Amino acid sequence: MTDKIVQSIDIDHVARIEGKAGIEVHFDGADVKIAHVNIFEGPRFFEAITVGRPVEEAVAVFPRVCSFCAAAHKITAVLAAENALRIEPTEQTTKIRELCYLGDHIESHALHLFFLALPDFLGFPDAFSMGKVHKDLIKTAIALKDIGADIQTVIGSRYIHQENVLIGGFGRLPSRRNMEGLATRLKGLFNMAEDALEVLVSFPNWSEVEGERLHLALRPVGEEYGVFGDTVEATDGTKFKTHAYRMRIQELVIPHSFAKHSRYQDRTFVTGALSRVTLFGDLLSGRSKELVEMYSDFLDPNNPLANNFAQAVELVHWIRRAHTIAFDLAKSMRDESRVEYKLGKEQSGVAVTEAPRGMLAYTIRVDSKGVITKSDIITPTAMFLPVMEEDLKRLTAALLNVGTEKEEIAQKLQTVVRSYDPCVSCSVHITDVE
Amino acid sequence: MIKEDTRADVRERPRIGVYALTSCYGCQLMMATVSDILEVANVFDIRCFYMVSSASTMDEEVDIAFVEGSVSTEKDLKEILEIRKNCKTLVAMGACAVHGGVQSWAEGNLSYDEIYEEVYGDDKIDMPGLQAAPISQYVHVDYSLPGCPPEEDEIMYFLTTFLVGSFPEQKDYPVCAECRTTGNPCILIESNVPCLGSVTTAGCGARCITFNVPCIGCRGPVPHNTAWFDALATVFKKRGFTEEFVRARLKIFAAHNKNLDKMLKKAFGGDK
Numbered sequence: 001m002t003d004k005i006v007q008s009i010d011i012d013h014v015a016r017i018e019g020k021a022g023i024e025v026h027f028d029g030a031d032v033k034i035a036h037v038n039i040f041e042g043p044r045f046f047e048a049i050t051v052g053r054p055v056e057e058a059v060a061v062f063p064r065v066c067s068f069c070a071a072a073h074k075i076t077a078v079l080a081a082e083n084a085l086r087i088e089p090t091e092q093t094t095k096i097r098e099l100c101y102l103g104d105h106i107e108s109h110a111l112h113l114f115f116l117a118l119p120d121f122l123g124f125p126d127a128f129s130m131g132k133v134h135k136d137l138i139k140t141a142i143a144l145k146d147i148g149a150d151i152q153t154v155i156g157s158r159y160i161h162q163e164n165v166l167i168g169g170f171g172r173l174p175s176r177r178n179m180e181g182l183a184t185r186l187k188g189l190f191n192m193a194e195d196a197l198e199v200l201v202s203f204p205n206w207s208e209v210e211g212e213r214l215h216l217a218l219r220p221v222g223e224e225y226g227v228f229g230d231t232v233e234a235t236d237g238t239k240f241k242t243h244a245y246r247m248r249i250q251e252l253v254i255p256h257s258f259a260k261h262s263r264y265q266d267r268t269f270v271t272g273a274l275s276r277v278t279l280f281g282d283l284l285s286g287r288s289k290e291l292v293e294m295y296s297d298f299l300d301p302n303n304p305l306a307n308n309f310a311q312a313v314e315l316v317h318w319i320r321r322a323h324t325i326a327f328d329l330a331k332s333m334r335d336e337s338r339v340e341y342k343l344g345k346e347q348s349g350v351a352v353t354e355a356p357r358g359m360l361a362y363t364i365r366v367d368s369k370g371v372i373t374k375s376d377i378i379t380p381t382a383m384f385l386p387v388m389e390e391d392l393k394r395l396t397a398a399l400l401n402v403g404t405e406k407e408e409i410a411q412k413l414q415t416v417v418r419s420y421d422p423c424v425s426c427s428v429h430i431t432d433v434e
Numbered sequence: 435m436i437k438e439d440t441r442a443d444v445r446e447r448p449r450i451g452v453y454a455l456t457s458c459y460g461c462q463l464m465m466a467t468v469s470d471i472l473e474v475a476n477v478f479d480i481r482c483f484y485m486v487s488s489a490s491t492m493d494e495e496v497d498i499a500f501v502e503g504s505v506s507t508e509k510d511l512k513e514i515l516e517i518r519k520n521c522k523t524l525v526a527m528g529a530c531a532v533h534g535g536v537q538s539w540a541e542g543n544l545s546y547d548e549i550y551e552e553v554y555g556d557d558k559i560d561m562p563g564l565q566a567a568p569i570s571q572y573v574h575v576d577y578s579l580p581g582c583p584p585e586e587d588e589i590m591y592f593l594t595t596f597l598v599g600s601f602p603e604q605k606d607y608p609v610c611a612e613c614r615t616t617g618n619p620c621i622l623i624e625s626n627v628p629c630l631g632s633v634t635t636a637g638c639g640a641r642c643i644t645f646n647v648p649c650i651g652c653r654g655p656v657p658h659n660t661a662w663f664d665a666l667a668t669v670f671k672k673r674g675f676t677e678e679f680v681r682a683r684l685k686i687f688a689a690h691n692k693n694l695d696k697m698l699k700k701a702f703g704g705d706k
């Protein structure tokens with residue numbers, strides 16, 4: 001006799017992620033019918049509400065899409081606006097922005113790894129209780145989060161919603177002394193930056209969730225592992241210019257979520273730390289390169305849990321790279337005023353960058369009065385959501401097959417969702433449908 | 435699922451809950467990362483804080499509820515009603531909760547359906563959405579913690595007053611006052627940039643102006659019937675900024691503020 005009753009696992013609210021999402025899985029025996037990530041976060045319509053407003057105001061509003069990657073949104077929106085206004089930032093501005101952006105990566109990865117992900121592996125409901133037992137770990141977590149936050153505050157005015165990142169440059173430049181201070185602190189954190197990796201190497205990736213997937217990432221400019229670039233590459237060997245992203249990446253409206261789902265050439269794909277390491281890990285240098293070679297088994301491109309590991313490797317790299325930039329700016333920083341722009345005919349600008357969770361794309365169209373006539377945003381979470389759902393389906397089926405209890409399956413599903421480090425607020429900010 | 439804390443003093447610790455409606459999670463992130471967070475987690479009994487703890491539930495009673503985000507979906511609405519029922523004191527935390535946030539920017543200009551169509555076209559989504567609104571539109575709010583995001587010292591001030599059984603006082607003077615104590619030159623006058631400091635609630639130490647960036651009003655308008663605003667507000671007109679321009683800019687963070695028009699009239703009307 002077969003069990004005809006369709007059963008389900010329902011998780012109303014996945015804790016320890018950015019934003020409000022649930023998991024809903026329906027199965028019949030070991031046959032998984034549906035695996036949905038339900039996005040309950042309300043929409044905030046950033047693309048609609050900025051239309052008709054001055055571009056300067058719009059770029060001040062865009063970081064409010066998401067707090068975990070506010071600097072990513074701010075910098076990408078500013079780059080798109082500059083592209084639309086046909087101005088180029090100076091070399092120094094680009095360098096300071098990169099440092100600010102790395103501050104965001106460091107803060108975001110530190111928060112994700114220590115506060116959101118590691119409690120699962122070490123068996124705690126949160127970092128507070130984890131910190132009572134693992135005192136050093138929580139110290140590291142706070143030190144890394146702090147340096148990431150402070151880099152953004154020194155440059156951008158604060159670490160959530162930086163107001164001092166503007167079209168053409170900065171209101172006020174940080175001082176050489178500021179940079180020196182950051183460089184010294186960063187140097188002191190080289191060892192601590194490896195602590196997350198040290199914990200993670202005790203937890204091999206679960207093979208049940210493994211499945212082939214396509215990765216997309218931005219080829220970094222200057223052949224040095226980083227966050228800026230103008231060409232997107234995929235693990236199937238194809239590539240495209242960032243200016244063509246709206247042609248290459250399609251978005252679909254899905255009934256169970258305010259977040260749209262993305263496709264690349266009709267295929268689902270992922271983006272994020274694991275994609276960056278998979279595609280461009282050979283551009284890492286020094287210690288992070290050594291670590292990637294040492295632990296290549298943990299960086300399986302087909303296992304979503306490997307994304308935790310990839311973030312931990314990046315943390316090591318970003319701290320060192322941020323140190324190099326801050327150290328250099330401490331010597332070279334000179335006074336510079338903002339690049340001015342002249343309003344001309346209506347034009348569009350595009351920018352794609354690597355945010356902590358993966359590729360972030362902005363298109364902004366500005367008219368002759370400096371007013372926005374169109375904007376379009378695609379966030380990393382919207383890109384990888386469909387693959388995340390495929391993973392949940394595969395994992396549930398594999399676990400049901402070996403008779404795992406529902407309770408345990410539910411826990412494991414949440415751990416997989418967390419490994420993606422989804423940013424639900426981001427995902428609902430949505431592109432337009434033509 | 436709930437952590438079992440058997441210590442004797444656990445009953446005396448004030449129970450707090452941190453909840454999110456539609457938002458960017460920045461206010462919660464600010465709260466989760468205050469430098470004394472481990473101490474906060476010790477002296478308060480945190481019953482709900484989904485962003486950081488899986489030992490969280492929505493349906494438990496708490497002494498103080500900190501609510502982030504605007505009411506933007508039917509689900510948000512259900513949740514805020516439930517939170518209000520389950521708490522003694524409710525704090526609206528951040529611009530989204532207090533004023534409806536940047537997502538309310540189009541308030542009064544575009545309807546929900548028009549905004550929806552711009553973003554999703556004709557496609558339908560199962561979940562009903564609402565025009566973004568501050569939580570005070572639906573429930574009684576005891577205290578408001580302004581800012582986008584709120585300042586760390588203010589979060590700590592609120593927590594401390596609750597801990598000692600007192601209550602927080604709201605700031606009722608504009609950012610200009612802080613510009614003066616900080617010693618900033620007035621960039622509205624000197625650089626002719628549209629700084630909203632004169633009509634914006636203080637508390638950030640004039641953060642943006644210290645970076646030579648005009649205030650965009652993230653802490654919301656100065657409360658009505660108190661200081662109202664700084665005399666510098668009358669300078670907008672002299673500097674060639676129109677009432678419409680200033681209104682639109684103020685609406686980024688104050689779309690639902692009922693006193694906006696009165697305020698603008700006072701700033702623009704009296705100056706010949």
Ligand code: SF4
Nearest residue numbers: 458460528529530582
């Ligand atoms: S008030 Fe600002 S920081 Fe807080 S949730 Fe809203 S947008 Fe984010």
Ligand code: SF4
Nearest residue numbers: 610613620621629631
């Ligand atoms: S208008 Fe702006 S710059 Fe001038 S005093 Fe007020 S806050 Fe400061």
Ligand code: SF4
Nearest residue numbers: 638642649650652653
């Ligand atoms: S100066 Fe204005 S925009 Fe800047 S933090 Fe203060 S209130 Fe917010």
